[in-house]
Amino acid sequence: MKQRICTKCTNQISVNDNDTFVACPKCFSYQEVTEDGMKFLSSFKNSNRPKEVCFELGQSIRVNGRTYTITGITQRNVIWAVPQMLRPYVMPQQKSDFLKDFSYSPWMVANIQTKPFDTGRGQAPSWDNVIYEGNGLGYVLSNHQELAQYPKTWQLTYYKPLADLEPAEERKRAIAKTHEEWKNEVLNDLRKAHPKIEESILKIDIKLWGHAMIRPIIGFIHGQARHEAQQSLNNKIHFAHSDLSGVSIFEEAFFYGYEAAGKVISNTHHKGTNYHG
């Protein structure tokens, strides 16, 4: 234990040998312990609320003679807008057995870089392009909003839900396929709309998404699992993802986002009031 002088208020502070950061109990400034003294980092507002102070997880700080280690982060409100299947990885201590009823479809997504090619008669490629009698969803022209009038390359993002078999079987089948096999599958579909597309292709990247989209299995929509997953945790962590509905569409994403935002508003600025009003 050694004594150091606060660079802000000259208060004497006791510092352990292994302390790297300390907070002054008198002026609440936050300081780094250096070899030969202290280095001022930031002030704390009024009481002991940090202002522009960022503590790293695992970092030790000393306040009022006691050493604290940052082991977690607390927030008054968190909106969880990622799939529910991730909950056990981030919050392993929370109940998540209802996840067994959440069924996600795997998808294959191909990103195809091409030279601009002749798309034939009629409408030029749009943002979202559905292939007549196609096997997938079609493709998005990802650089559709690029400002260049004549882009040197096009980026086509082609989507295919793997939904013929049960998801687990589809995942196994998907990872067993070679890049060449996927490429041929994509091209066979694209050729229906663009017979000569192959001549313009520069690169094809294939990405498999094991749990790309929720699918409404029998009993899920009116079941208990969906209901349980929608409940906020301690009125602090609010869930907002389309998988809470069982149907992966924008309306559901908006709905749960709106609901979660409402809960946050009710908990903060308009405590006690109805946010719908």
Ligand SMILES: Cc1cc2nc3c(=O)[nH]c(=O)nc-3n(C[C@H](O)[C@H](O)[C@H](O)COP(=O)(O)OP(=O)(O)OC[C@H]3O[C@@H](n4cnc5c(N)ncnc54)[C@H](O)[C@@H]3O)c2cc1C
């Ligand atoms: C090609 C295509 C066309 C579509 N067309 C339509 C349409 O016409 N109409 C319609 O209603 N819907 C459509 N959809 C579906 C719609 O896009 C989705 O339902 C909607 O985007 C879901 O929103 P969300 O906020 O629930 O999830 P997402 O928008 O998927 O957001 C989830 C977020 O979680 C992040 N995430 C995932 N895993 C992790 C992780 N491990 N760590 C950190 N972050 C993670 C993702 O990066 C993503 O940002 C379409 C989807 C596709 C792919």
